[in-house]
Amino acid sequence: MPSLKSREIIKFMAAFSGIMVIADYFLVLPASLSSLAKNVVTWGLITANFAFVLGLVNMARLHARNILKRVPGQWYFSAVLLVALIVMMGIGIVLGQADPNYSWLFQNGLLPLEGTMYASLGFFIASGAFRAFKARGVDATILIGAAIVVMLTNAPVGEIIWSGFPIIGNWVMRVPVTAGMRGIIIGVAVGSLVYALRVITGKEARYAGVE
Amino acid sequence: MDYGALLALFLTLAIFSYIYKETVIFRFAEHMFLGLATAHRMVAAYKYVVDNAWTPMMRGDFLIIGGFVFGILILLMLSKRTEWVSRWPLALMTGATVGLGVRALISVNFVRQISATFEPFALRLDALKALDVVGVLIGTVTTLAYFTFTYRHQGVLKVSSRIGRIVLMLGLGGYFGNVVMSRLTLLSGRVVEILKTLGLVPA
């Protein structure tokens, strides 16, 4: 009988859940087994939500320590973080996400912050295009050429500069982008299938920190 | 006076200040973002567990207890002594995810992609569309040749992987063009919000 800590139990659990889910799709299982397979999926959903608590606890620990130790140059920022976390979580859990206060915090706090974080990348793309996008060889020149054509296809001004840009740009999206991405998708699919087989046959258990 | 819009304007400009220099205002906004984003994620997780696990369990669906058990087990990762127990729910989740992935991968990413590459050859197409179809076939095969590392790239494989590399460069160039549009659109979205708050464009 393997001990509770053994790798065999972990590998067996991964194999069992994987095989149940695959079998439920490809075979006609008895009702009890099919129900078990669907419950395995549901347990996965519930477990995923519990896993977020891990991130919350780690974050809270780190920033609470900063405040208690009065880490110079950091503790007041940690205080801001924890206050924002507690206030929004408190309102969301107690009053619900449909509450106007929660909605206000989201629309006027989280939305502008997150939107601007992503939007800032536009500036770095513009300066990167100027400083880093160099036609150092044939391959780089092809890449830059394709990028310029697609950019001028996406922007309505491209058609005004030259009517050929949308034709070439759409061809780039239809043929090389499709072909390249298709090759990558098929390659990734083969790799993922191999990984799935390794997990199900127990050859791979590093997802659980086990060799 | 719309205090919400003013707060949004302040936070937007605080984040944008990073472009010029990392400032105290930026760090304040950054930490506030982390706190709010984490809170929002936790509220969503709480709501799901209450609505779709706790409530059905109270109504008699006792098999759902399995989910709670595994959920609590994964929390044991927080202590080094009990960390080993959290591997079980990880194994369950990985197995289920891998199983669900296999169902989809085979049909959508493998069979459908390969059949879509060859299906158009059975159709009557005009010359330009036919060239496109041949181009996609050659591009796909040569891209796969480029990523084949089992054999040394020599002879036919060397030529096809070189063509595949060119196809990939064109494809990545197209991808970059789309990334630029995506980022600039997001940026213009924030600019519009700033202009609306300042009253320079209609709301």
Next chain:
Amino acid sequence: MAKINRLLKTLYEDPKVVYTLLWMTLVIPYLSPLGLPIAVSPRTKTAYDTINALKPGDVIILSVDINAGAWGELGAGGTAIMRHLFEIPGIKIVIVNFDVQGHIFALRILDFIDKHGKEYGKDYVLLGFVPGGKAVGGAALASDIHKVFQKDFYGTDTSSLPMMEKIRSYKDVSVIVDVDWGQGTEAFLYQWVGPYKSKLIAHMTSMMAPTFEPHYNAGNIIGFIVGIRGAAEYELLAKKPGVGVATTDALSASHLLVVLSVIVGNIVYFSMKRRR
């Protein structure tokens, strides 16, 4: 010539000049619109025509997977699509989201558009967030919507909502319309289209579009609205120009700046290299 070289070298070494120019290309077109023409692409037209052809009784899963980072790009298109869906009489709309923030943006759009008399619970429902992501959540939703959503977003029992009586799984859904930055589209592709051949229309960010281009060409995605350009095209087709159309001028100016930056950057680089 020396002055031009010094200017170009300054541009090269100090990115703040490029940042300032970018601000100008984004702000000025909003204050003084250029009104450049926009051609409609076949992929957007197919999406519009598919939605336009919906009949009373058809059930639509509308997945609003917009987050704060993607609102700028998907908000206009999401609004145009939802507005169009609510104009079509007799269809039933089930709104879900695979992104934790999606329902908030769904509510934001619902508050903004004219619902044309559609009633909550009878003609449309907001079920909320499907956790577990693309694999687990998507598969669970396809097989039993009621099992995933025992309650709707407002806490009402799903089984008590009149329209949900007959809507239980993928079999009851006519079309999926996915407004997404990428998360939900994979869920629908792999867990709905793959196993059950469901029909999928996707409106996604231009950054994610190349990844799904092969799926569109393979027929897995039947209508494809890409980025703010696609949103502008959809607004024109629906004859209700909005934020999408207004943004394309700023898009044109800023894209021109990036293209010129690449060209000028290369000129500066090669002239500096030659001098060395």
